[in-house]
Amino acid sequence: MSGEADWVSRFADEVIAEAERRAPGKPIVCASGLSPSGPIHLGNLREVMTPHLVADEIRRRGHDVVHIISWDDYDRFRKVPAGVDSSWSEHIGKPLTSVPAPPGSEHPNWAEHFKAPMIAALAEMGVEYHGISQTEQYTTGVYRGQILYAMRERERIDEILDRYRTKDKPVTAKKPQGKALDEADSAAAESAAEGSGAAGEDDGKVAAGYFPYKPYCSVCDRDVTTVTAYDDETTELTYTCACGHSETVRLSEHDRGKLVWKVDWPMRWAYEGVVFEPSGVDHHSSGSSWVVGGHIVKEVFGGEQPIGPMYAFVGISGMAKMSSSKGAVPTPADALEIMEAPLLRWLYARRRPNQSFKVAFDQEIQRLYDEWDALERKIDDGTALPADVAAYNRAIGTASGPLPVTPRPLPYRTLASIVDITTGHGEQTLRILRDLDPEHPITSLDEARPRLDRAERWVTTQVPAEQRTRVRDEPDMALLGSLGDTERESLRLLLDGLDDHWSLDGLTGLVYGVPKVQAGLAADAKPTPELKVAQREFFALLYNLLVGRDTGPRLPTLLLAAGADRVRKLLGA
Numbered sequence: 001m002s003g004e005a006d007w008v009s010r011f012a013d014e015v016i017a018e019a020e021r022r023a024p025g026k027p028i029v030c031a032s033g034l035s036p037s038g039p040i041h042l043g044n045l046r047e048v049m050t051p052h053l054v055a056d057e058i059r060r061r062g063h064d065v066v067h068i069i070s071w072d073d074y075d076r077f078r079k080v081p082a083g084v085d086s087s088w089s090e091h092i093g094k095p096l097t098s099v100p101a102p103p104g105s106e107h108p109n110w111a112e113h114f115k116a117p118m119i120a121a122l123a124e125m126g127v128e129y130h131g132i133s134q135t136e137q138y139t140t141g142v143y144r145g146q147i148l149y150a151m152r153e154r155e156r157i158d159e160i161l162d163r164y165r166t167k168d169k170p171v172t173a174k175k176p177q178g179k180a181l182d183e184a185d186s187a188a189a190e191s192a193a194e195g196s197g198a199a200g201e202d203d204g205k206v207a208a209g210y211f212p213y214k215p216y217c218s219v220c221d222r223d224v225t226t227v228t229a230y231d232d233e234t235t236e237l238t239y240t241c242a243c244g245h246s247e248t249v250r251l252s253e254h255d256r257g258k259l260v261w262k263v264d265w266p267m268r269w270a271y272e273g274v275v276f277e278p279s280g281v282d283h284h285s286s287g288s289s290w291v292v293g294g295h296i297v298k299e300v301f302g303g304e305q306p307i308g309p310m311y312a313f314v315g316i317s318g319m320a321k322m323s324s325s326k327g328a329v330p331t332p333a334d335a336l337e338i339m340e341a342p343l344l345r346w347l348y349a350r351r352r353p354n355q356s357f358k359v360a361f362d363q364e365i366q367r368l369y370d371e372w373d374a375l376e377r378k379i380d381d382g383t384a385l386p387a388d389v390a391a392y393n394r395a396i397g398t399a400s401g402p403l404p405v406t407p408r409p410l411p412y413r414t415l416a417s418i419v420d421i422t423t424g425h426g427e428q429t430l431r432i433l434r435d436l437d438p439e440h441p442i443t444s445l446d447e448a449r450p451r452l453d454r455a456e457r458w459v460t461t462q463v464p465a466e467q468r469t470r471v472r473d474e475p476d477m478a479l480l481g482s483l484g485d486t487e488r489e490s491l492r493l494l495l496d497g498l499d500d501h502w503s504l505d506g507l508t509g510l511v512y513g514v515p516k517v518q519a520g521l522a523a524d525a526k527p528t529p530e531l532k533v534a535q536r537e538f539f540a541l542l543y544n545l546l547v548g549r550d551t552g553p554r555l556p557t558l559l560l561a562a563g564a565d566r567v568r569k570l571l572g573a
Contacts, residue, residue: 006390012057036114041329049348059399073111093222121332158210164287215257217241266293270303311353318362338458346395369412406451415455417553421561507556
């Protein structure tokens with residue numbers, strides 16, 4: 001595979017060389033951080049897929065590598081999302097693991113509720129990782145030494161932060177430029193701009209001085225606390241809380257608090273030995289956590305900043321009434337309901353991290369699947385570009401092996417048309433699938449799964465009711481009675497050829513060929529402007545007679561789905 005062409009290989013080269021320089025012989029550490037403060041959406045997935053793909057390439061080359069996902073579940077609960085009872089506002093300021101899960105959830109707390117679907121999605125996508133709960137790390141004292149050290153070095157940290165405080169501006173991500181954003185893209189852009197919320201968190205400066213540690217109150221469990229004093233010798237820390245409580249604790253024994261984000265992140269880089277970790281645009285402005293963290297990790301913790309590309313916005317193409325994410329940005333779990341895991345992996349593998357792209361929930365998903373199937377054919381016949389081959393191979397499997405595939409990957413648009421017409425009726429669907437290619441008939445729906453199931457889910461959740469296809473029960477006698485001789489002749493030619501052309505390819509040739517015959521042209525004649533007009537008029541006539549409107553699913557699929565007897569009846573035979 002060409003390193004020139006493939007961004008994953010280039011990063012892998014860089015990371016391997018850097019790891020060898022820093023810690024030869026030790027496992028190479030790639031990292032991601034996810035905040036389960038709400039649905040973990042498709043933009044957040046880039047935080048995971050970028051290091052996953054690089055780590056997987058490193059693993060393919062035989063190196064010992066670990067991909068850490070830090071669950072930032074000890075972050076504060078910042079706001080009550082839309083759709084959740086406003087009474088949850090009483091929990092603002094508590095750690096996410098101390099907030100009750102949304103109503104009706106089977107999970108023990110807010111963080112676990114939003115982690116669960118992401119964990120399931122990552123498993124389906126073949127993402128191997130080592131998960132680290134920051135709640136566990138902090139509350140079991142794992143970081144105690146780092147906390148005490150940061151407190152001792154607080155003046156040095158304060159001095160580093162002070163270099164940037166005058167430059168600090170509210171951190172906002174630019175929305176993608178170009179045409180107006182639709183509702184789904186606006187929500188995605190807002191989520192991308194907001195990031196985890198950590199990027200805009202206060203850095204520990206208070207009236208009494210600078211303290212990089214923020215305790216959670218022992219009475220109200222919120223972080224609306226202010227440190228008023230700290231003694232390096234005894235490690236006694238005094239704080240007051242907005243709830244009225246105040247107390248002195250011994251920090252060498254205290255496990256209900258955390259380092260402020262701008263110190264926490266570089267501390268973890270040093271503690272875990274992270275060599276590669278990308279981050280979103282919200283972390284990269286002047287004075288942001290990434291910029292400041294680079295100084296703190298080196299000057300305070302004696303570590304090094306990871307190789308860390310900034311990744312771009314992930315947009316959404318359409319998003320009709322998906323109940324699980326209504327009013328929010330769709331999640332990987334939502335995407336995996338309508339597309340197979342390799343296709344979703346491919347979207348992230350084929351674009352460099354700094355390139356934006358869209359995940360399709362509308363009709364565009366059909367074109368995307370066509371592109372995917374065409375790539376597979378190019379790979380089979382040896383005409384695909386090296387970068388495209390690399391992205392495809394990263395999509396269909398990992399160093400641990402291939403992902404599940406559909407045995408007979410029929411075109412997604414064909415499957416969607418069939419399940420649209422049959423409304424998912426198993427026997428009818430199988431009948432039509434058998435007729436697609438009579439010489440090599442499908443004998444079981446399982447041969448078309450899981451792609452068939454994804455297409456069915458797309459039709460039922462993403463196609464508006466008014467766009468669904470309903471084949472007529474009875475002929476439109478008024479329309480049939482109004483037809484002229486040319487139109488009647490076109491229907492006769494079609495009906496005469498049904499039996500001999502009853503397959504997907506056969507019917508395709510037939511419906512395009514009828515206007516050619518009427519024009520006195522050969523079956524393989526090149527289309528002329530006049531012929532195209534005649535074909536469009538013929539297609540519109542068939543659609544009106546079959547489904548009562550000018551357009552619909554591809555005619556060959558529609559004819560197969562309706563069945564020969566019903567087609568004859570509706571076309572007036």
